[in-house]
Amino acid sequence: MPGNVAFVVKGWPRLSETFIAQEILALEQRGLDIRIVSLRHPSTADRHAIHDAVRAPVTWLPEYLHEEPGRTWRAWRRARKLPGYACARRHWLADLWRDPTRNRVRRFGQACVVATEIAPAVNHLHAHFLHTPASVTRYAAMMTGLAWSASAHARDIYTTPRRDLADKISGCRWLVTCTATNRDWLESLVPGRRVRLVYHGIDQARWPSPVRPPSNRDGSNPDDPVRLVTVGRAVEKKGYGTLLAALALLPDDLHWHLTHTGDGPLLASLVETAGRAGLERRITWLGARRQDEILETLRNGDLFVLAPVIARDGDRDGLPNVLLEAQSQALAVVTTDVSAVSELVRDDVNGCLVPPGDAPALASRLCHLVRNPQLRDRMGRNGENRVRTDFSMESGIDRLVELFASSGVECE
Numbered sequence: 488m489p490g491n492v493a494f495v496v497k498g499w500p501r502l503s504e505t506f507i508a509q510e511i512l513a514l515e516q517r518g519l520d521i522r523i524v525s526l527r528h529p530s531t532a533d534r535h536a537i538h539d540a541v542r543a544p545v546t547w548l549p550e551y552l553h554e555e556p557g558r559t560w561r562a563w564r565r566a567r568k569l570p571g572y573a574c575a576r577r578h579w580l581a582d583l584w585r586d587p588t589r590n591r592v593r594r595f596g597q598a599c600v601v602a603t604e605i606a607p608a609v610n611h612l613h614a615h616f617l618h619t620p621a622s623v624t625r626y627a628a629m630m631t632g633l634a635w636s637a638s639a640h641a642r643d644i645y646t647t648p649r650r651d652l653a654d655k656i657s658g659c660r661w662l663v664t665c666t667a668t669n670r671d672w673l674e675s676l677v678p679g680r681r682v683r684l685v686y687h688g689i690d691q692a693r694w695p696s697p698v699r700p701p702s703n704r705d706g707s708n709p710d711d712p713v714r715l716v717t718v719g720r721a722v723e724k725k726g727y728g729t730l731l732a733a734l735a736l737l738p739d740d741l742h743w744h745l746t747h748t749g750d751g752p753l754l755a756s757l758v759e760t761a762g763r764a765g766l767e768r769r770i771t772w773l774g775a776r777r778q779d780e781i782l783e784t785l786r787n788g789d790l791f792v793l794a795p796v797i798a799r800d801g802d803r804d805g806l807p808n809v810l811l812e813a814q815s816q817a818l819a820v821v822t823t824d825v826s827a828v829s830e831l832v833r834d835d836v837n838g839c840l841v842p843p844g845d846a847p848a849l850a851s852r853l854c855h856l857v858r859n860p861q862l863r864d865r866m867g868r869n870g871e872n873r874v875r876t877d878f879s880m881e882s883g884i885d886r887l888v889e890l891f892a893s894s895g896v897e898c899e
Contacts, residue, residue, distance in 0.1 A: 491609040498527035566599040575629035598626035666827030688880035716788035721751030726794035732846035814870035837870035
């Protein structure tokens, strides 16, 4: 159907990637005709309300080629007849030589499925993330001759080999990324190639201003401790090891309670670490929660804390969306000056910035803000004003609509 665009994503739906669902829904509401193509099946039945609001049909590719051999075989047989198949195969073999893995083989098979099942019904392909989704999209675009574009985020930028990134940046019609830090890095890989900055931003309707009196908790009352809140997956780059070390350094007479929302592979070990540090009664681990539940948790909090770091494999956050969400609820934030965090958080204005991995510095700033509710309130109000003024979702959606129109994908 003319005008359709296929969004190729890692998985759909995913609790941890609401920014993609937010974008798709907003573009649908502008009239963009979207089809979702997912490399993976959902790992849980849980979903946010925003996923149910998206109308786009979803096609799940063979997550592992051997699980759907007939479908994969038929797609490959049909793909071989496409005009760009030889070109795609040549580039894939060059990539395979540099990266001789099953993952690389799987991406070519998935691309055959996209090229033969999806591409005939669309006139543009768009990949979210520059690693595996962009690989599949790039090969499929070569096979079919369709234009393609991409959105780059964080892990995909900093854990993908430079040569692979450069090939994709050079081959796509246009590329957007969600922080100025990312943009500058990507542009340095292919001099002269422009990368557009499009912040994810906040959907004001889904994150309305809170209605509550300022908190006067100052950590002096053991029966009414200051409520610390953190939201994030239990993975290395979120820096929860540093946060637990910082919490263990807080004075005994300072009364606080931390609520963590999120799942992840390191969750069990973090709970164990907290227990060894004697913090088990001061931390509530909620696990994964829906977006409406996260909103409620933020509104019940006094101070938001997140301590991201650069992981050993180079993985890192760009600008964590949870910081935007916390600031939208007028919460002061204590966080680390890593990647693009300083594009949102201004030290001593709408929060506090400390060096990544520095537990004593993090403990010091936490202690200061726990004891000073008026300062927290001022920083929180400054943060909400900044988010609602400079990080609204609408301006980013406006830019995406323009870019899709430049590729012939018009909103109805």
